[in-house]
Amino acid sequence: MSSDQERILARAAREVAPGQIVNLGIGLPTRLFHYLPPEMEVLVHSENGVLGCQPLVAGGEPDLEMIDSGGAYIGARPGASVFDSALSFAMIRRSRVDVTFMGAFEVDQQGNLANWKIPGKFSPGIGGAMELAQKVETLVVLCSHNDKHGQPKILRQCRLPLTAPRCVTLIITEKAVMQVTDAGLEVLDIAEGLDVATLRAATEADLIIDEERLGRF
Amino acid sequence: MTLLNQKHATIEAAIATIPDGASIMVGGFGSPGTPFALLDELLAQGQKHLTLIKNDANEPDIGIGRLIRAGRVDRLITSHIGLNRVAIEEMNQGRLAVEMHPQGLLAEKIRCAGAGHYGFLTDIGLGTEIAEGRREIECDGQTWAIEPAIRADLALVHADLADAYGNLVYRGTAINFNPLMAMAADRVIAQAFRVEAPGHLPPETIHTPCAFVSQVVRVDEATSEQGRRAHVI
Numbered sequence: 001m002s003s004d005q006e007r008i009l010a011r012a013a014r015e016v017a018p019g020q021i022v023n024l025g026i027g028l029p030t031r032l033f034h035y036l037p038p039e040m041e042v043l044v045h046s047e048n049g050v051l052g053c054q055p056l057v058a059g060g061e062p063d064l065e066m067i068d069s070g071g072a073y074i075g076a077r078p079g080a081s082v083f084d085s086a087l088s089f090a091m092i093r094r095s096r097v098d099v100t101f102m103g104a105f106e107v108d109q110q111g112n113l114a115n116w117k118i119p120g121k122f123s124p125g126i127g128g129a130m131e132l133a134q135k136v137e138t139l140v141v142l143c144s145h146n147d148k149h150g151q152p153k154i155l156r157q158c159r160l161p162l163t164a165p166r167c168v169t170l171i172i173t174e175k176a177v178m179q180v181t182d183a184g185l186e187v188l189d190i191a192e193g194l195d196v197a198t199l200r201a202a203t204e205a206d207l208i209i210d211e212e213r214l215g216r217f
Numbered sequence: 218m219t220l221l222n223q224k225h226a227t228i229e230a231a232i233a234t235i236p237d238g239a240s241i242m243v244g245g246f247g248s249p250g251t252p253f254a255l256l257d258e259l260l261a262q263g264q265k266h267l268t269l270i271k272n273d274a275n276e277p278d279i280g281i282g283r284l285i286r287a288g289r290v291d292r293l294i295t296s297h298i299g300l301n302r303v304a305i306e307e308m309n310q311g312r313l314a315v316e317m318h319p320q321g322l323l324a325e326k327i328r329c330a331g332a333g334h335y336g337f338l339t340d341i342g343l344g345t346e347i348a349e350g351r352r353e354i355e356c357d358g359q360t361w362a363i364e365p366a367i368r369a370d371l372a373l374v375h376a377d378l379a380d381a382y383g384n385l386v387y388r389g390t391a392i393n394f395n396p397l398m399a400m401a402a403d404r405v406i407a408q409a410f411r412v413e414a415p416g417h418l419p420p421e422t423i424h425t426p427c428a429f430v431s432q433v434v435r436v437d438e439a440t441s442e443q444g445r446r447a448h449v450i
Contacts, residue, residue, distance in 0.1 A: 165345070
């Protein structure tokens with residue numbers, strides 16, 4: 001894992017509070033598992049039908065009937081439950097999941113999120129992302145600040161098909177932590193060693209930055 | 218519906234009841250809960266022009282992936298096929314018609330058919346491209362999309378335990394779509410690792426009551442061809 005991803009995950013772990021129910025999206029967010037203190041009382045929800053996922057003990061024999069939504073073999077922690085897919089999504093639609101972490105192709109300053117389809121290139125289906133994005137109270141996007149060609153992913157307006165409109169609470173990239181507010185995208189933290197001008201140059205969205213209050217991570 | 222005392226069947230006899238052109242719900246989210254033995258028998262018997270309804274397309278060489286690769290599936294109603302490059306290629310080449318739904322809506326459409334309803338009203342997907350082509354109505358000052366239920370001719374489900382009447386108990390994350398599909402199809406064929414005499418399963422542990430199950434087939438837990446199959450990823 002790159003140091004950029006480690007920076008994102010270490011910062012993201014601070015957004016989880018003891019006692020919460022947390023959903024971790026496929027890809028980078030799944031690895032947040034390993035950044036949560038083992039003794040922390042948190043139940044990780046996976047939309048295939050489990051509340052209380054636990055990483056497998058290294059070298060342990062997997063139970064082939066226990067996976068998370070990304071297909072990784074998992075265990076169940078004390079207090080866990082398993083259930084069918086309709087119930088799992090009822091839990092999501094009724095906002096019983098406190099916080100969800102997701103990747104993004106694009107996210108914009110209104111809090112719109114696009115993370116499921118690139119027309120003509122990538123359309124495997126939306127899976128559970130739409131209901132999570134629309135109904136979970138706190139949605140934290142974990143993604144690289146720019147795509148592999150260096151183009152900004154934090155935009156004024158998403159161009160790809162939306163997963164859900166106005167659903168994002170917080171965006172954590174390797175460069176900044178940005179909160180979606182009514183006034184726009186407010187930078188809470190900037191990466192150690194990065195200056196504001198460089199951050200603005202790497203970002204298409206208009207950023208609200210108060211240098212007096214700016215945190216480092 | 219099959220009489221209670223005549224449900225315990227051989228796998229060959231149970232799958233032989235499926236005609237060409239059938240619409241078939243298939244349990245499973247990835248590998249867990251996928252009725253691999255029933256699907257392999259369906260592959261062996263040769264039924265074609267099938268419509269399958271499954272959360273995903275498994276992976277290319279297991280489960281419904283084998284049926285898709287063999288060209289036996291005309292249409293797939295699903296939520297996400299990202300783990301099956303063959304299914305994506307068949308879709309892109311126009312050989313496989315794929316209908317995608319958000320996962321929770323797919324589950325609810327099946328649950329709704331199983332509960333005997335026409336459909337339900339939802340706000341999921343409003344303002345996104347999923348909403349295109351859906352009927353919307355105003356109720357109590359709010360806009361709702363109409364989501365019709367999805368039924369099928371058959372459901373193939375995987376249970377951990379069953380009894381000879383067809384009562385079913387699922388295990389772990391192999392529950393997923395199985396109990397929903399077991400209520401939403403006209404005929405339900407269940408595979409299970411153990412099929413007990415009636416009375417062996419405590420009544421309060423039954424997930425799917427036998428009234429919904431047409432036939433139950435015992436499959437061998439110990440062999441990879443019949444039992445659980447590992448996820449590749």
